[in-house]
Amino acid sequence: MQVKIAAKTKLPTPFGEFELIGFETPSGQEHVALAMGDYADGQPVLARVHSECLTGDALFSQRCDCGPQLEAAMQKIAAEKRGIIVYLRQEGRGIGLINKLRAYAEQDKGLDTVEANEILGFLPDARDYNVAAAMLEALQVKQIRLLTNNPDKLKSLLDAGINVIERVPHKVDASPHNQHYLDTKTKKFGHLL
Numbered sequence: 001m002q003v004k005i006a007a008k009t010k011l012p013t014p015f016g017e018f019e020l021i022g023f024e025t026p027s028g029q030e031h032v033a034l035a036m037g038d039y040a041d042g043q044p045v046l047a048r049v050h051s052e053c054l055t056g057d058a059l060f061s062q063r064c065d066c067g068p069q070l071e072a073a074m075q076k077i078a079a080e081k082r083g084i085i086v087y088l089r090q091e092g093r094g095i096g097l098i099n100k101l102r103a104y105a106e107q108d109k110g111l112d113t114v115e116a117n118e119i120l121g122f123l124p125d126a127r128d129y130n131v132a133a134a135m136l137e138a139l140q141v142k143q144i145r146l147l148t149n150n151p152d153k154l155k156s157l158l159d160a161g162i163n164v165i166e167r168v169p170h171k172v173d174a175s176p177h178n179q180h181y182l183d184t185k186t187k188k189f190g191h192l193l
């Protein structure tokens with residue numbers, strides 16, 4: 001896949017100043033990367049491949065752990081003064097925002113995250129990481145230390161051609177609201193929590 005770096009700017013945050021890089025795919029999708037330090041020097045880069053979660057990243061939802069994971073990734077990168085967050089606009093594990101809200105409504109009736117996706121006719125996880133590989137290549141990131149608890153994501157990134165040399169655990173504290181969600185991640189997706 002080809003991606004185009006469409007814009008680069010500064011992103012001052014409570015954790016330090018990141019470089020914000022905007023990407024466009026040939027089909028018109030938009031993604032961003034947040035970067036700090038010299039990530040193109042060929043040495044391993046601490047990296048998070050984060051899937052968009054409007055509810056968790058921006059609206060403080062406690063149904064999932066996305067917001068705290070994003071914040072923790074920014075903090076860890078700032079502590080090393082070097083790293084990258086590939087922020088993919090693959091909301092709801094690739095099914096889109098409104099379908100995720102429909103899946104939440106099914107969960108409100110008692111289904112878990114996997115069952116809710118399935119009853120709506122979707123795969124449990126419909127994400128595609130080829131665009132992440134293309135973004136890292138465009139930024140000349142040669143090897144990464146991946147912040148994740150998800151073994152499938154690790155495998156998918158390797159399959160997409162990303163040189164992941166290490167998995168760095170990325171656990172955040174559970175809340176009473178997301179405990180069931182995290183249990184499902186462990187039981188059905190094999191997350192190492």
Ligand SMILES: Nc1nc2c(ncn2[C@@H]2O[C@H](COP(=O)(O)OP(=O)(O)OP(=O)(O)O)[C@@H](O)[C@H]2O)c(=O)[nH]1
Nearest residue numbers: 051052053064090091092093100103113148149150
């Ligand atoms: N379809 C669906 N998507 C969800 C649900 N809860 C969170 N998501 C989406 O899941 C994505 C985050 O993926 P997760 O499976 O939580 O975590 P991960 O990124 O695979 O694994 P880690 O790297 O360990 O965090 C985001 O796109 C969220 O919008 C849900 O109940 N249903």
Ligand SMILES: [Zn+2]
Nearest residue numbers: 053056064066
């Ligand atoms: Zn989330």
